[in-house]
Amino acid sequence: MKSFIGIALILIAGLAVSIWIGFHTKMAEGTLPYDDDQKGIQDQVVIKFSHVVAENTPKGLAAQRFAKRVNEKSNGQIKIEVIPNGGLYSDQEELEALQSGDVQMIAPATTKLSSFSPKWQILDLPYAMPTRESIIKALNGDIGNTLLQSLEEKNMKGLTLWINGFKQITTNDGPVVHPDDLSGQNLRIMPSKVLEKQFDLVGAKAVGLDFNDTYRLLESKELNGEENTISNIYSKKFFDVQSHLTISNHGFLGYAVIMNDEFWNKLTKQQQRIISEALDEATRWNQTQSFAMNEEQLALIERNSSIDIHYLTKEEKREWAKRWEPVYRAFKSEIGDDLLSKMIQLRDSYNDF
Ligand code: LMR
Numbered sequence: 231m232k233s234f235i236g237i238a239l240i241l242i243a244g245l246a247v248s249i250w251i252g253f254h255t256k257m258a259e260g261t262l263p264y265d266d267d268q269k270g271i272q273d274q275v276v277i278k279f280s281h282v283v284a285e286n287t288p289k290g291l292a293a294q295r296f297a298k299r300v301n302e303k304s305n306g307q308i309k310i311e312v313i314p315n316g317g318l319y320s321d322q323e324e325l326e327a328l329q330s331g332d333v334q335m336i337a338p339a340t341t342k343l344s345s346f347s348p349k350w351q352i353l354d355l356p357y358a359m360p361t362r363e364s365i366i367k368a369l370n371g372d373i374g375n376t377l378l379q380s381l382e383e384k385n386m387k388g389l390t391l392w393i394n395g396f397k398q399i400t401t402n403d404g405p406v407v408h409p410d411d412l413s414g415q416n417l418r419i420m421p422s423k424v425l426e427k428q429f430d431l432v433g434a435k436a437v438g439l440d441f442n443d444t445y446r447l448l449e450s451k452e453l454n455g456e457e458n459t460i461s462n463i464y465s466k467k468f469f470d471v472q473s474h475l476t477i478s479n480h481g482f483l484g485y486a487v488i489m490n491d492e493f494w495n496k497l498t499k500q501q502q503r504i505i506s507e508a509l510d511e512a513t514r515w516n517q518t519q520s521f522a523m524n525e526e527q528l529a530l531i532e533r534n535s536s537i538d539i540h541y542l543t544k545e546e547k548r549e550w551a552k553r554w555e556p557v558y559r560a561f562k563s564e565i566g567d568d569l570l571s572k573m574i575q576l577r578d579s580y581n582d583f
Contacts, residue, residue: 388487391486
């Protein structure tokens with residue numbers, strides 16, 4: 231009996247202590263002093279920045295630099311989470327994800343904006359920007375500004391333009407030296423009417439497909455070839471599943487860095503300023519480094535792979551450019567006279583390749 235009373239007393243005491251601890255903790259929570267650090271975390275702005283290419287590319291590295299500078303400039307109050315390699319969304323999905331606010335920032339190839347606004351097709355015209363200088367002039371001048379502004383009608387905030395580089399042609403059915411060498415080939419392109427027309431004019435069948443499906447389709451030989459920059463050919467190892475590479479520099483591949491515009495408008499002026507300044511720095515870096523990266527990676531492909539490489543001569547480039555001239559006429563009304571004349575003027579002022 232005695233031991234029963236003893237056990238009961240111990241249990242009652244234990245219960246009383248637990249109730250006291252619980253109550254005390256609740257009181258303590260209610261009276262917790264204001265904590266700056268916790269407020270900081272609650273107020274931190276997180277921006278998801280999704281893109282489809284590898285990290286070791288002009289876009290991948292510019293995005294990382296941008297994220298680092300935003301973090302430094304905002305003392306950690308703005309965090310840019312960069313998600314590369316289509317880890318979050320494929321290139322087809324990312325534009326919708328941006329518009330619905332599921333992701334706050336993307337940097338699609340400018341080609342992929344042409345279905346929203348046909349003016350963007352101007353950057354895909356073959357040999358429109360035949361030199362590095364002409365690319366930088368077009369992007370940083372009137373042409374680039376007009377294009378970025380055109381996104382406002384689509385509720386997107388166009389922030390800046392980045393460069394990857396010149397597109398080249400790879401195939402399993404080469405060498406590709408003259409336009410007719412592509413006749414009958416099945417090629418992967420970014421979805422674009424200009425690019426379809428471009429390859430149609432040389433007798434190839436070009437299909438707009440997701441970037442991250444390209445390697446598999448080339449490897450399984452469902453496709454003969456594709457066009458892309460050296461940086462994408464290198465980082466995605468297309469050279470392993472292709473026998474011929476033609477250095478044609480026939481087209482431009484670059485990016486529009488875009489934010490969901492409702493999200494942008496909700497940022498404070500100071501947050502917008504930090505983002506704009508960090509982007510300016512990343513853009514300057516991108517515009518000076520992208521061509522060098524493509525060159526270094528071409529040297530690596532040349533050294534470490536067995537792909538056969540042909541460099542088009544100036545005469546050969548002229549032959550391709552002539553064959554593709556009708557693309558300009560075909561898209562004149564969609565692009566608009568004014569913008570197209572500016573591009574042709576720029577192209578002709580660099581009348582050599
Ligand atoms: C492609 O689809 O080939 C490119 O747009 C990929 C990229 O973002 O560079």
